[in-house]
Amino acid sequence: MPKPLTITTPGERDIVVVRQFDAPRDLVWLCFSKPELMRRWYGLPDWTMTVCEMDFRVGGKWRYVTKSPGGYEMGSQGLYTEIAEPERIGQTEYYDDDWTKGGSDNVIVFTEGDGRTTATMTVTYSSAEARAAAVATPMAEGMEIGFKRLDDLLAEERA
Amino acid sequence: MQMDPSERLDATFIALADPTRRAILARLKQGDATVNELAAPFEISQPAVSKHLKILERAGLVSRSNVGTSRPVRIEAGPMRDAVDWLEKYREFWEKSYQRLDALLEILQTPINTDKPAKTKKQRKDDDA
Numbered sequence: 001m002p003k004p005l006t007i008t009t010p011g012e013r014d015i016v017v018v019r020q021f022d023a024p025r026d027l028v029w030l031c032f033s034k035p036e037l038m039r040r041w042y043g044l045p046d047w048t049m050t051v052c053e054m055d056f057r058v059g060g061k062w063r064y065v066t067k068s069p070g071g072y073e074m075g076s077q078g079l080y081t082e083i084a085e086p087e088r089i090g091q092t093e094y095y096d097d098d099w100t101k102g103g104s105d106n107v108i109v110f111t112e113g114d115g116r117t118t119a120t121m122t123v124t125y126s127s128a129e130a131r132a133a134a135v136a137t138p139m140a141e142g143m144e145i146g147f148k149r150l151d152d153l154l155a156e157e158r159a
Numbered sequence: 160m161q162m163d164p165s166e167r168l169d170a171t172f173i174a175l176a177d178p179t180r181r182a183i184l185a186r187l188k189q190g191d192a193t194v195n196e197l198a199a200p201f202e203i204s205q206p207a208v209s210k211h212l213k214i215l216e217r218a219g220l221v222s223r224s225n226v227g228t229s230r231p232v233r234i235e236a237g238p239m240r241d242a243v244d245w246l247e248k249y250r251e252f253w254e255k256s257y258q259r260l261d262a263l264l265e266i267l268q269t270p271i272n273t274d275k276p277a278k279t280k281k282q283r284k285d286d287d288a
Contacts, residue, residue, distance in 0.1 A: 001261070002257075002261060004254055005250070005253055005254055005257060006176070007172070007176070007246065007249070007250055008172065008176065009169055009172040009173075012169070015249075017253050019253070019257050021257075021260065021261065021264055022261070022264065022265075023264040023265075023267075023268060027264060027267055027268065028260075028264065030267075031260055031263060031264065031267075037263065040259070040263050041256055041257075041259040041260040041262075041263050042256055042259075043252075043255075043256055043259075044251070044252060044255050044256070045255055045259060121253075134245075135245045135246065
C-alpha cells in the first residue's frame with residue numbers, strides 16, 4: 001500500500017500534492033489521460049462522476065462533474081495547456097462556483113523509479129490572495145467530511 | 160502575532176504537514192489537555208511536544224491558558240478552522256481518489272491468464288473427440 005500523499009505550499013501561490021503509485025509510468029499516464037479510466041478513480045468513493053469529457057490535446061477542453069450521494073453537483077473545467085507523454089500534463093482549472101477568482105494553472109509531472117511512479121501535482125493560483133480565497137471557502141458544500149478526518153487520518157497513520 | 164491571511168495560511172499548512180501535530184489536534188478536539196497529557200501517547204519528549212505546540216500556536220490553531228501552573232492547551236475554532244477543514248477535505252479528496260486509482264492500477268496490472276489461451280470452438284470439439 002503506497003504511503004499517503006503529502007501536501008505542501010512551497011511558493012505563495014502554490015499547493016503541491018505528491019503521491020507514489022505501485023505501477024509503471026505508462027500505465028499511470030493512461031489513467032490520467034483516458035476518460036474511460038479517469039472516471040473509474042477520480043472523486044470520492046460514494047460520489048459518481050456524471051460528466052467526464054476530455055479533449056486530450058493542447059488547447060482541448062476538459063470538464064468534470066461529480067455528484068454527491070445527496071445530489072450536490074461539483075463541476076470544474078478548463079483547457080489543456082501542455083501534454084508531454086508520458087511525463088507532464090498542464091491544464092487550467094476553473095470551478096463552477098468560482099471562489100478562486102480566476103482559477104488555477106495545474107501541472108502534473110510523472111517520474112518513474114524502481115517500477116513505481118510518483119505523481120507531483122502543482123496547483124498555482126493567480127495570486128496569494130486567490131489561494132487564500134480558495135482555501136477559505138468550502139471546497140464543496142455537502143461534502144460533509146469535517147474536522148473528524150484528523151482522527152481517521154491518525155488512525156490510518158497508526159495502523 | 161499579526162499575520163496577513165496568506166502568511167497565516169502558510170503557517171496552517173506547515174502546522175498540519177506533520178502527523179504528530181495532526182494527532183495533537185485530534186486529541187485536543189476531545190478537550191483541553193496539559194503538555195504532559197499530550198506528550199503521554201507519543202514516544203517523544205515533553206520539550207519536543209512543546210516545540211510542536213509553538214508551531215500550532217503560531218498558526219492560531221491552539222492557545223495556552225495563562226491560568227494555573229499546568230497551563231492547559233486548547234484547540235481554537237475561528238477563521239483558521241475553515242482552512243483546516245478545507246485542507247482536510249482537499250487531502251481527503253485526493254487521497255480517496257488516489258486509493259481508487261491504486262485499485263484500478265492493480266486491476267490493470269493483473270495479467271490475463273496467458274498460459275492457457277482460450278480455445279477455439281474447433282479445438283474444444285477436438286478435445287471432446
